[in-house]
Amino acid sequence: MIPLLLAAALLAQAPRPECITVTGGRVCGYQCKTANGINGKCAESPIGICVQHEGNVTCFDPPPWLAVAYGGKPPAPKCLTDGSGAACGYNCKNVVGVVACAQTPAGACAAGPKNKVVCADPPPEVYGVFGNKTPPMACEEYVQSIACGYGCVVSGGALACHKTPFGLCDIREGVPVCFDPDKHVICAGGTQTRKPTCTQHAGKLVCGYTCATVGSNIACAKTPQGRCDDQGPTEPVCFDPPVRGGSSNCLKVIGAE
Secondary structure: OHHHHHHHHHHHHOOOOEEEEEOOEEEEEEEEEEEOOOEEEEEOOOOOEEEEEOOEEEEEOOOOHHHHHOOOOOOOOEEEEEOOEEEEEEEEEEEOOEEEEEOOOOOEEEEEOOOEEEEEOOOHHHHHHHHHHOOOOEEEEEOOEEEEEEEEEEEOOEEEEEOOOOOEEEEEOOEEEEEOOOHHHHHHHHHHOOOOEEEEEOOEEEEEEEEEEEOOEEEEEOOOOOEEEOOOOOOOEEEOOOOOOOOHHHHHHOOOO
């Protein structure tokens, strides 16, 4: 009986869709806003948000998998307006009328040169592993470039970051190169996902697992369980078995369950 009562209470608290009148008819959804009764929009989910600005309406809905990653209740997004510009999401930034927001709570945005705002978000599998403890991304600026992610590296005037906490960046011919494990590898490994390595050989840089070389050729497996053979006559041969396993939460987030 108690679970039924709790379910009924949650349903009673859930916001109900609404409808508003705009030129040409009606629009329905959540957090509906209208601009002078002419333009109107609504969010598509109860955790969506809309804002009216300069005769327009901007709406934003967090990605559906975010609710799974956060156990049903992700942080509420916000909207930021500046002049004629508006954007909704997380960790919003603006520079001279240009506004942008990350799509997820651990995403990051930074105002860069030439009136530019750059944003990036951890992929779903990172949220599937860490949930509400997902490490936030950071943004770095170098000369006229800006990038957001993890473990950003600068070399040869270039800037690059890996996309997950399990990735890495290295330098190839003076330019940063980044590599991240596959989403299935991350779900299966969870917080203990093994970081790949990068290997330099004969002027080449390759990142992955259990790398092997044959002559001037080099190759790496894409998974920790993979293997690369160095007994061939001309180049390494690599094999990766299917990756299975992982928490139910992570597999749902990446759409594998």
